[in-house]
Amino acid sequence: MMRPRISQFVFICLALCCSAAQAVQYVDAPPLAKTINEPVADVKAADVIRVPLITWGGDEATILANGNAAKTAPNSIFAKKGLKLTLVREDDFKKQVEAYLSGETPYLRGTLGMVNMAAEVLARDPRTAPVIIYQLTWSNGGDCLVVKPGIKTAKDLKGKTVALQAYGPHVDYLAKVLADAGLSMSDVSIKWVKDLTGTQETPAEAFHDADVDAALMIIPDGQALTSGGKVGTGAEGSVKDAEIMLSSKTANRVIADVYAVRSDYFKVHRSEVEKFVNGLMQGEEQLSALFKDKASRMKDYTETIKASAQLLFDSPAATADAESLYADCEFVGFAGNVKFFTDANYPRNFSNLKEQIQSALVKIDLLAKKAPLTAAGFDYSVLKEGLTNVVGVAVPKFDTAQVAGVIQRKQQQDTLNQGELFSFEVFFQPNQNQFSADLYADAFSKVIELASTYGGAVITIEGHSDPMGYLKAKKQNATEMSLGQIKQAAKNLSLSRANAVRTGITEFASSKGVVLDESQFAVVGHGIAKPKTGICGGDPCPPKTEQEWRDNMRVEFRIIQLEAESSVFKSL
Structure with missing residues (x-):
């Protein structure tokens, strides 16, 4: 029922025989x-x-x-x-x-x-x-969610079919990921299989079925299906264009191993x-x-x-x-x-x-x-008798300089949504620069929960600005220099707001007795570059209603998986 690692030789052999495998026999899970x-x-x-x-x-x-x-x-x-x-x-x-x-x-x-x-x-x-007496570990890299093309974020799982081992270690994993995306288990169709790995009745085998969109499995099986953890080529038992959307290296506070x-x-x-x-x-x-x-x-x-x-x-x-x-x-x-x-x-x-x-x-x-x-x-x-380490020391998980470089590159390339797992927004009033817990407690609590659950993910706090000042100035034939200054001022303001939100979250967490890993957070100032109304001819499209105008005044939270960016993690 558990998630053993299997040797590279063994899982390659299993992958090579996939094409000859008989159809998976799905089971009920009463x-x-x-x-x-x-x-x-x-x-x-x-x-x-x-x-x-x-x-x-x-x-x-x-x-x-x-x-x-x-x-x-x-x-x-x-x-x-x-x-x-x-x-x-x-x-x-x-x-x-x-x-x-x-x-x-x-x-x-x-x-x-x-x-x-x-x-x-x-x-x-x-x-x-049962009396739960001891927690041994958290899974930190041994389990993963593999998906087929078209599934980029957790929200994309809605209406999809997911293969899962009955009574295995991944049921609550799936439930948590769906819940954090605003979904529930009823939003997906589940196909239960008997075994976890090593047989023809596993999530990895089921993933080959055309009507299975995603599957949770141990990491060696996930790597085999995705041609070494990259993108499946369709060769050697992999599935064409399959990817690991999320592993427990990122979702490192979901699966707890215990004794009862x-x-x-x-x-x-x-x-x-x-x-x-x-x-x-x-x-x-x-x-x-x-x-x-x-x-x-x-x-x-x-x-x-x-x-x-x-x-x-x-x-x-x-x-x-x-x-x-x-x-x-x-x-x-x-x-x-x-x-x-x-x-x-x-x-x-x-x-x-x-x-x-x-x-x-x-x-x-x-x-x-x-x-x-x-x-x-x-x-x-x-x-604590006989123990030498009874005080947990919080160690920053990320190299902040490396994270800043990766996020800056993604911002320049407009690829911040690549690797996104979840996202949500909060809104502010015109000229607002402070973000107090009395107004944003629900949003701050959600960020703290996500940060605590997905400790291997980077959380971006992205500020956006109202483009109306720029659009009015352009309509009045302001010079390019003046327009450039307005854009930069809007970018600076959005960055300042993102920093204010980060400070608000940190202070709110501290007031609740929760210590956050500040290296996990990265702030971004978009200014007027990504308005809700879209871009028209290189400029923000003018808001047509008051609601469209207000929707641009927002801070977006994005939880991003950066496992491929190995340099961002500090070595232990």
Whole structure:
């Protein structure tokens, strides 16, 4: 059910056989509550507790904490806490749920979206009501939305057919993208497939069908369909003119990977669960240190990567795949868990994501109604024991100079709409230069939400000016020099307004306790160059009504994907 990375050799072979593949067999996706009837039993008493893994980079920290072994190794992080675990990879989420209900394991491992899909069936019995105990990672590059020609922005998905794995990690991904474009799941037609990758029943295979317009999939499949992540040529299994519209490198705060535990087990074994979570945090710190310092710690690094390859890919030789998994995720660590579970102001916190996900699932009948899903409510002052990094440090994600250069080039070439994911506008009054939160709170809140969700996107704040002063001066036969000065003054004013809006957003966010990455924002002053009324003979077309006149007095927000512009990202 998860999104494993597969080796380049394997996905090329899969791509080459696409043309010979039989037609995809689409499936129904009724609520899990209608498909899972496993009787609930108490957690089986055992000296060794079974803990599920999935094929994802976040689980490599769990493997390290267990001593790079399926069974807890002596002197490992978990062993030192008195834990005895057996790690079992189970990528079929439905089977995980069945094992959880039957008491084979008290733990559940998946994305927050997947756990929410199961929330209704898990809540049938108070013993199995899930408690979310830990966030491992955010997906940061491992998942993508591939589209066919004609789909340039998220709004263009309206009325389209999207292929999606049933009960997989991308259901809430699609729901969030649509919601941010002002759409809902009912605005698209969904074709469900059984598997995520590696078979003939996947979104990547479905994308070859003429009546499928878009599909969500893991990044290697997306790269195969788009000739290496560029534009599909139609050769070697790619689809002609297909492109990756959006990946989780840009939408890096959508897919959250978590662990949940049964309520009955948590009540009786809370101390043990806290030790497990603390061990996961220590494992994450040690794994991050290994990747950072692998040159000087090659022996330890190799041992961990081989163990991860064995447990996640059934082969110790699949080290490249294990390394790719790590690269596709972003560990949140102690500080990230505190933020996710306790910061009420954080737009992408547990409570907000749960509400968004369940609302979307109810709309497409994957949930009959919203179901209980609670957080553990840990005392994090206890859980920080043994950790070295308990303070999250916000690091600017973008090189501001490089971003400014890219945006300037796009402005000169009139290509700012290329890579656009979302856009919306706010309007101002004549001679207005201040943009206070009391007038623009809704717009500012939307910007903060988008900035928090699409942390890998650049947000442009583009000011526009009223062209009437220029048009009146030209009608009065003003000199070219005078007209040029009016244009420049309008451009300067529009830039000043864009800067005032950025300041207003930053101050509004600060008042809400939200810290924005200011390197993510770029201001643009268009002046009178892009009026709503259009261009007539090289000049702005005169407004015919008061409304057309007022519509030119606007600031536009544009969320732009710049993944192809690798220079804009600061190296970590």
